[in-house]
Amino acid sequence: MAGPPAGAKQFNKVAVRLAGHRFPPIWAVVRHRGRSSGKDYATPVAVIATPSTFLIGLPWGRRTDWVRNVRAAGGCTIRWKGHEFLCTEPTFVDQGVAVEAAHGLTRRMIRSREMAGGFLQLTRAPAPERSAMQSGW
Structure with missing residues (x-):
């Protein structure tokens, strides 16, 4: 399986600043x-x-x-729509699970293409409130 394209690291530097906010809601960090x-x-x-x-x-x-880091740690934190979530139980699932969870255009897009690595499913809960200084982010 091919790895990310050469420009992925540069794209990620910009995307990480945009992701996790209320808009666009599909992107998280x-x-x-x-x-x-x-x-x-x-x-x-x-x-x-x-x-x-x-x-x-x-x-x-x-x-x-x-993915290897998250699985080794047993979880991670995800920032989505301006909120932090503590995520645990990283589990690989197939495309069918994602199709069932998705709606509208996202569901159609998932159905129309094969995701080579499948999907990583994480159980989520709101993260405890911490100040920016405590979180290290």
Whole structure:
């Protein structure tokens, strides 16, 4: 499976500043810690939200660093629509789960293309309130 295109890192630098706010609502920011470096990372992703989970498509596969970091830690924090969510229980699911969770145009888009790496499903809960200084983000 091919990895992200060469310009992905540059795109991510811009996207991470836009994602996670109220608009556009499909974009979120996954905040995770490096498995061996311990460094904090922020990765922009497209999410499908249900009342209790987030589903994230994995177009570059299941072995990307951010996915491996989240799975190794057993979770992450996701900023979506201006709110922080504590996410746990990272589980790989197939396209059918995402189709069932999606609505409208998003559902049609998921049905029309194969997501090579499937989807990562995370159980979500509102994160405890913390000041920006405490969060390190």
